[in-house]
Amino acid sequence: MIRRYFPLVTSVKDATAPAVVEVTEADNANSDVRKHLTCALALACKRAFKADGVIIGLTTSWVIRGKVATRYQNAATVSREITSFDRNAGFDAGLYLLSPATASARLGMTRSTNPNRRGNGNGKRIPRFRHYTRNVRTSLTHHADIK
Numbered sequence: 270m271i272r273r274y275f276p277l278v279t280s281v282k283d284a285t286a287p288a289v290v291e292v293t294e295a296d297n298a299n300s301d302v303r304k305h306l307t308c309a310l311a312l313a314c315k316r317a318f319k320a321d322g323v324i325i326g327l328t329t330s331w332v333i334r335g336k337v338a339t340r341y342q343n344a345a346t347v348s349r350e351i352t353s354f355d356r357n358a359g360f361d362a363g364l365y366l367l368s369p370a371t372a373s374a375r376l377g378m379t380r381s382t383n384p385n386r387r388g389n390g391n392g393k394r395i396p397r398f399r400h401y402t403r404n405v406r407t408s409l410t411h412h413a414d415i416k
Contacts, residue, residue: 277336283339310350
């Protein structure tokens with residue numbers, strides 16, 4: 270997925286330490302709404318990390334430096350600001366936290382599925398309610414065309 274937009278990337282890794290990124294009014298003024306690569310946070314991260322590129326999703330951010338893509342988890346405040354930004358309300362200037370993934374969410378970890386925890390005990394799955402937030406960027410894995 271990352272190589273589609275950054276073909277020189279050969280490896281991906283999880284961040285090992287948290288990072289604080291400052292979004293400025295200039296980042297907000299030069300950014301594009303609903304764009305993973307050019308939103309206000311992407312411009313701020315690119316500057317802060319001296320990165321070749323950045324991909325910002327609602328919950329995950331990727332920082333590309335050379336041939337390595339580093340994954341960060343967005344704090345809840347970042348996700349709320351992205352939602353606000355994508356709805357044309359702007360990105361509030363300030364400091365934002367990008368965290369390393371938790372131990373169970375690191376790259377390469379497999380999630381075990383316990384059949385006893387799914388369904389209602391008679392072999393039938395319980396339908397899961399899922400809310401989709403409208404007017405915000407889509408997941409990178411489901412997005413056909415990022416510009």
